[in-house]
Amino acid sequence: MKNYAKLLMVSTVFAVSLNAQTKDQMVKSIMDETYQNSQLETLAYELMDEIGPRLVGTPKMQQAHDWAVKRFQNWGIEAQNEQWGEWKAWERGPSSIEMVAPYAKSIEGMQLAWSPATSAKGLTADVVMLPVFTNKQEFNAWLPKVKGKLVMVSQYQASGRPEYNWKEYATPESFEKMKTESAAASEAWRKSIAATGETSKTLNEKLEKAGAAGIVSSYWSRGFGVNKIFSAGTKTIPVVDISLEDYGQLYRMIQHGKTPKLKINAQSKGKGTVPTFNTVAVIKGSEKPEEYVILSAHLDSWDGGTGATDNGTGTITMMEVARILKKNYPNPKRTIVVGLWGSEEQGLNG
Ligand SMILES: [Zn+2]
Structure with a gap:
């Protein structure tokens, strides 16, 4: 009995070590393939x-x-x-956005996914900015003004610097001030959109129904020069997203009583x-x-x-x-x- 147990033990140890050896080789061969x-x-x-x-x-x-x-x-x-x-x-084709008034400038941007196409010649129209609303009546009263216009629907960003960059270069006081002002601006924008009774998803469709020629957004990702490109949410009018700096310039022109004009050419294919x-x-x-x-x-x-x-x-x-x-x-x-x-x-x- 004793001997048998001993024999069993020896053979088990042998089997385990053999097994471990092939296992080690296996792991090694996997690691080699992975790294080499x-x-x-x-x-x-x-x-x-x-x-x-x-x-x-x-x-x-x-x-x-x-x-x-x-x-x-x-x-x-x-x-x-x-x-x-x-x-x-759907199949994305080329898209381009030009400012044609008050002067000519190429705008950095692209059409959103599933954006309806423009004609081959593109479309040119005045740009208006979504105002700040306090209630739905105000929104409804303003809505007819979008007819034939390109409507800017995103929040204006006073700065395109990510927060970590502000933190690195600002004094603690100005960093706190910037953060507070930025949070307040986002909250005010959120409230204004909520007051329309629409969401950022349904708003585009509403503007389309009111006769807008197209929609211009700027969905900043809170990093240097990066925007998110999601979906258009319209059936016939194009939706483009443009860079924070270009968007800001258009916004400031409108705030100062100018009417910038954009030419948008968006090509795409897709049916059914x-x-x-x-x-x-x-x-x-x-x-x-x-x-x-x-x-x-x-x-x-x-x-x-x-x-x-x-x-x-x-x-x-x-x-x-x-x-x-x-x-x-x-x-x-x-x-x-x-x-x-x-x-x-x-x-x-x-
Ligand atoms: Zn994912």
Whole structure:
């Protein structure tokens, strides 16, 4: 009995150390592949620079799905695009914004996602600023004035410096003063919009119905020179977002009684709906194929940028993990599924 126990112990220790050894080798081979043969930069280039923005319902999104499937298949991983719902079809074309009065100047900006197009010649109109309202009656009384005009609908920002930069260079007193004034201005703007009975989402539609020629926003991201490019929310008139500095200049001209004029040319295509997809890749489990380990990220993005951080980096990380596992650990016990979801940004459609 004693001997048997001893023998068992020896063999167990042997098995454990052998197991640990192969495990160590496995971990080492995974680490080596990760650090010495990383494909992340190539994947990042292909997805974010070459394909670029991945707005749901656009040809770019479809291109990204097809690219991902091909990539997985090239690594010997089974993958396909599975349809999940549909979305409105749209394709961004070029857009440009020029100030044509009181003098000529190119404005930094672009059309928002799903913005209706202008004619090929573009449209030229006077610019008006959404006033400050204290109640809905005031708003309704003002509304007819937007007819044929380009309406500025965002809060005026007195400074485009991010808070951290103010903090670094200001005296403590002027930093506090700036913060207090900035918070008060935001609160006053919020109250004024609330007084109209509209939200920033429904306002554009309301202005469109009242006959506005187009809408100009400036949705500052609170960093140097960065704005958010979300959706237009109109059916026939274009919506463009312009930089904080250009917006501020137009605002100050209007405050001083001038009427700046903008020429907007926004081109886009798209009619009806298109099917939307999730890309799903699978490495089958060898012992417990019915149990799953899921790796996922969302493949879609908004289309004002290249969707690098939201969520391009997540996408390529999941793909790289799958590639490295397939190469170094091709027969996992459980099934590994990689889901690159088709439409996180539009409310989890997929
Ligand atoms: Zn996201």
